[in-house]
Amino acid sequence: MIELQHLALHYALGETRVDVLRDVSLTIPAGQSVAIAGPSGSGKTSLLLLLAGLERPQAGHVLLDGQALDTLGRDALADLRRERVGIVFQSFHLLPSLTALDNVALPLQLAGRRDAHARARDFLRRVGLAARQHHYPGQLSGGEQQRVAIARALVHGPRLLLADEPTGNLDDQTGARVRELLLELNQEAGTTLVLVTHDMDFAAQCQRVLRLHDGQLHEARQEDAHAA
């Protein structure tokens, strides 16, 4: 379960202050799929970074399964992410000197898993990249790199997946495949899914759609507002 309690985030650039989130509170039950929509610059990426503990709010708290992230030090946060959270960033953060396979296997190797390569191969296959496993990120297209990043985020079976535009660089067919994979994990493994997307078909398949606007989060669907 994710709880946001009175979160406030602003960035100060010289004289200018950008208020990104103003007093945002929200509960996302474990296993829910949530799409976050909103105009460019409304703070969607910042919100994901807060959920991952990669950004600290000026006020308020983020709790993952009852654990307040602000009470954890850097190492404890890194452990929590490694064990429980998968993150797909907009800029994929792949390691350029490792092949696709080694990029995906790395989180498992760090956790001492012997099946790292077998599992990594399986996830590369699931995102349609079996034939590209020995390629380096520089030899892959943007969409292929995105799929490697998705495989890497999923390979350790996270309880929570945070994804920033996971289908943003993909053609319709590949995008549909990634969509299916994420929703399947959500439904079958109970992975909580929080994704930022401009893809309204994807959003429509999520259990809940939130819209970020002017520092506030609103339920985009009437029925979600009643259920919340």
Ligand SMILES: Nc1ncnc2c1ncn2[C@@H]1O[C@H](COP(=O)(O)OP(=O)(O)OP(=O)(O)O)[C@@H](O)[C@H]1O
């Ligand atoms: N590190 C930073 N320093 C200063 N301002 C920042 C920083 N990161 C983001 N911002 C500003 O905060 C606001 C929210 O940015 P964010 O990237 O979260 O928006 P977004 O909704 O994800 O946008 P997009 O849909 O274009 O990716 C923007 O106005 C952005 O310029």
